[in-house]
Amino acid sequence: MKAARFHARKDIRIEDVPTPELRPGAVAIDIAWCGICGTDLHEYLEGPIFISPEGHPHPLSHENLPVTMGHEFSGTVSALGDGITDLTVGESVVVEPYFVCNECAACKSGRYNLCAKMGFIGLAGGGGGLSESIVVERRWVHPVGNIPLDQAALIEPLAVGHHAFVRSGAKAGDVAFIGGGGPIGLLLAAVLHAEGITVILTEMSKARREKALSTGVVRHVIDPAVDDVVAKVRELTDGVGADVAFECSSVNAVLDQLLDAVRPGAVVVNVSIWSKPAQVDMQKLVLKEIDLRGTIAYVNDHPATIKLVQDGKVDLAPFITGRIDLDRLVDEGFDTLINHNDTAVKIIVRPGARG
Template sequence: MRAARFHGQRNITIDEIPEPALRPGAVAIDVAWCGICGSDLHEFLEGPIFIPAKGHPHPLSGEQEPVTMGHEFSGTISALGEGVTDLEVGQNVVVEPYFVCSACDMCQAGSYNLCRSMGFIGLSGGGGGLSEKVVVERRWVHPIGDIPLDEAALLEPLAVGHHAFVRSGAQAGDVALIGGAGPIGLLTAAVLRAKGLTVLVSELSDARKAKALDTGVADHVIDPSQEDLQARVLELTDGRGADVCFECSSVNAVLDQLIDAVKPGGVVVNVSIWGHPAMIDMQKIVLKEIDLRGTIAYVNDHPETIRLVQEGKVDLKPFITGRIDLGDVVDEGLDTLINRNDTAVKILVHP
């Protein structure tokens, strides 16, 4: 079967590899659609990051580069392994793309996203959605009912946004400021709006500003190159500042602006993956008693995320801006998102 394989920095090729073998307790899935994620771009440009480098196999998958990529995917069950009795062949599903050990203190506490050996299917081994077929443990497979398969490929990044919301402790009626209207910023905004928050978005790109407004996920969009972000946030919040901020750009200047715009005692959640160290003015963190929090992926977020879409509280269709064949993943997918990223939000790949 065809698969997009990471062989090293700026080296992803479409290879012919064997189909994965079904095993007890696992589910075979024919991949329908796979999104290209910002972390895939980081791997291509700066990696390996999550991908295990040659000579350093992942402790759970046992794999090292080259690995099959893709972790934002949907598909249809084609076969069930021995012992899987609560799913059916033909069901449409998404995958929570994890490797966890289930034995460390974090796993035992239920925080499996913080597993001491955690890895991601599609990054750390185990196949991936940028291929024709995958086989994954039953635990990670989530039925999606009548959600269209193309839209369902966005459930994984939407779950990232949902977990960031949970980490923030925000409540309905709060004012949230999002730094960066890329895919994760927009989908985080969608979750916040569904949860009853007022959402402000800071963004430079005209296309992304328009997308934030056209999709209805932002109440106000602010261009910090055209107006003073902190002053505008204070104006919109009657002088208080944002209750909670979400950094979704991995740009230091954006992080600095969020720290300035959040209210004293507020929360700043870093959602983005950084390929470089950030500089933080710790004096501002101290003097405003700001909580600066990290968030990684999701933990038990998929059921609620799926429910939000099924109930019509989040509409994923407007965020799909391109559909391409697997063979075009580098030239039409990665290249577009790297060099023309203001023209695309989520590009889906059909294997």
């Protein structure tokens, strides 16, 4: 089968690889669509980061590069391993793409996203969504019912947004300020809007600002090239500041703005993955008693996230701005999102035959 394999920085190749073999307790899935994630772009430009380098295999997958990429994917069940009785062949599903040890303190406490050895399918090994099929443990497979499979490929990043929302403690009636309107920022906004939270967003890209407004997931959008961001947030909140803020850009200047734009006692959640250390003005945290929190991926968020879509509270269709075949992954996918991201929000990839 065809798969996109990471060999080195700026070296992703579409190659023929063996079709994975079904095993007891696992599920075989024919992949329909796979999204290109910001983490994938970081790996391409700066990696290996989450991908294990040669000679240093991941402790759970026991794989190192080259690995098949892709962790935002949907598909249909093609076969069931021995012992699997609660799924059916042909059922539409998504995958929570984890490797966890089940032995460390975090795993035993139920916070498996903080596993000491945690890895992601599509980065740490185990196959990936940028291929025609995959075999994964039943634990990580989530049925999506009648959600269209192209939209279902966005469930994984939507779950990232849902977990960030949970980590923030935000509640209906609050005002949230999001720094960065990329796919995660926009999908986080969709979750917050669905939960009755007023959203203010700042973003450089005109296309992404327009997408935020046209989808209705934000109340106000700020162009940082035109407006004083902090002053605008204070104006929109009657001088008080936002109740909660989310850093979704990995830009230090944006983080600084969030700290200035929230009210005293607010929560600031860092959602983005940083390729280099950030600088935090600790005096701002101290004098305003700001609670700065991290969030990584998701933990038990997929059922609630899927329900938001099934109940019509989140519409994923408008966030898909491009559909490409696997052989155009680098030139039409990665290149667009790296060099022309003002023209795209979420590009999804069709690994298999058209149908």
